[in-house]
Amino acid sequence: MRCCVRRWKRTEILRDIFKDFGSLDLDQHAFFFDFDGTLAEIAPRPQDVSLGFGIRRDILRLSERTNGAVAIITGRNRDEITPHLDATIPIAGLHGVDFPGNAADPDLAEKVAAIRPLLPALTDLVATYPGAVLEDKGQGLALHWRGAPSSEAVMLAAANQSLALLGANWRLQLGKSVAEIRPVGDDKGVALRRFMAQPPFADRRPIAFGDDLNDLPMLEAARESGGMAVALGERDLPADIHLSGPAELADWLERRLEA
Known part of the structure; x- marks a missing residue:
């Protein structure tokens, strides 16, 4: 009651x-x-x-x-x-x-440079799953699988592997059919x-x-x-x-x- x-x-x-x-x-x-x-x-x-x-x-x-x-x-x-x-x-x-109005990030070039080496392998990965998308955000990236739902486990594994390569100053943000890697901040x-x-x-x-x-x-x-x-x-x-x-x-x- x-x-x-x-x-x-x-x-x-x-x-x-x-x-x-x-x-x-x-x-x-x-x-x-x-x-x-x-x-x-x-x-x-x-x-x-x-x-x-x-x-x-x-x-x-x-x-x-x-x-x-x-x-x-x-x-x-x-x-x-x-x-x-x-x-x-x-x-x-x-x-x-x-x-809006932020001063230029003095570490931006370093963050972008850290992401660059990851992109070729991830580009090849999403190419094997039609409908999957790699979003290059400059100082971060996101793997989308809304258009390729069967690839979820593979994309999550790739995101976690990428995070391990980047180290402690980066974080994994999960969302609706997306795994995003971005700097801690x-x-x-x-x-x-x-x-x-x-x-x-x-x-x-x-x-x-x-x-x-x-x-x-x-x-x-x-x-x-x-x-x-x-x-x-x-x-x-x-x-x-x-x-x-x-x-x-x-x-x-x-x-x-x-x-």
């Missing part, structure tokens, strides 16, 4: 949060979005991801309504995301390492807090939207800063609200902006 009561109370709490989510005061909140799987549907290859006209328009409208308190925090390179959005939307790339939560420390984000409550494991630091940072975490898709990420995917987010945003 107590279990049923707890579930009922949780259901009521989530209903209240969802009601609040639908009527958020745009003058009091800042909005942070992952890109792939959140604003845009995931594609087998990163370069095939596209952003619909409606969501692109509404992200700009949201930015205008919040006096610019909207940002993208992505694992992709910033220059890959820039063409999809209005130039006024700030983007933090590579999980926040490539932050900032994450999306650090990026959110950096945005929140400066205008026009300061003194607002952050709302973060993400769909994958690499979004967890961002979702946690939003909640710890007095805001809200919104998870999308099938992953059971800790969040205040769960949406089915980019289409439901786009629908909510359009309706909220028309309210």
Whole structure:
């Protein structure tokens, strides 16, 4: 009986949060979005991801309504995301390492040089699995197998072997049909807090939207800063609200902006 009561109370709490989510005061909140799987549907290859006209328009409208308190925090390179959005939307790339206004990384050349020797063998590997993709991020790389699901074990083994060759200053980030190797350092939560420390984000409550494991630091940072975490898709990420995917987010945003 107590279990049923707890579930009922949780259901009521989530209903209240969802009601609040639908009527958020745009003058009091800042909005942070992952890109792939959140604003845009995931594609087998990163370069095939596209952003619909409606969501692109509404992200700009949201930015205008919040006096610019909207940002993208992505694992992709910033220059890959820039063409999809209005130039006024700030983007933090590579999980926040490539932050707007950052000084040049003095270790960038060393990081890029460390990755180069790994690429030929990994290129040959993905070529044997049609649909698999090797994403060269400069100071990191990612193996994608969404288009070749049977290669998952092989790709994970290759990622772990590559990590062992690189050493302790590198980390493995797993996601939806992807294994990414990147330098140890900032994450999306650090990026959110950096945005929140400066205008026009300061003194607002952050709302973060993400769909994958690499979004967890961002979702946690939003909640710890007095805001809200919104998870999308099938992953059971800790969040205040769960949406089915980019289409439901786009629908909510359009309706909220028309309210």
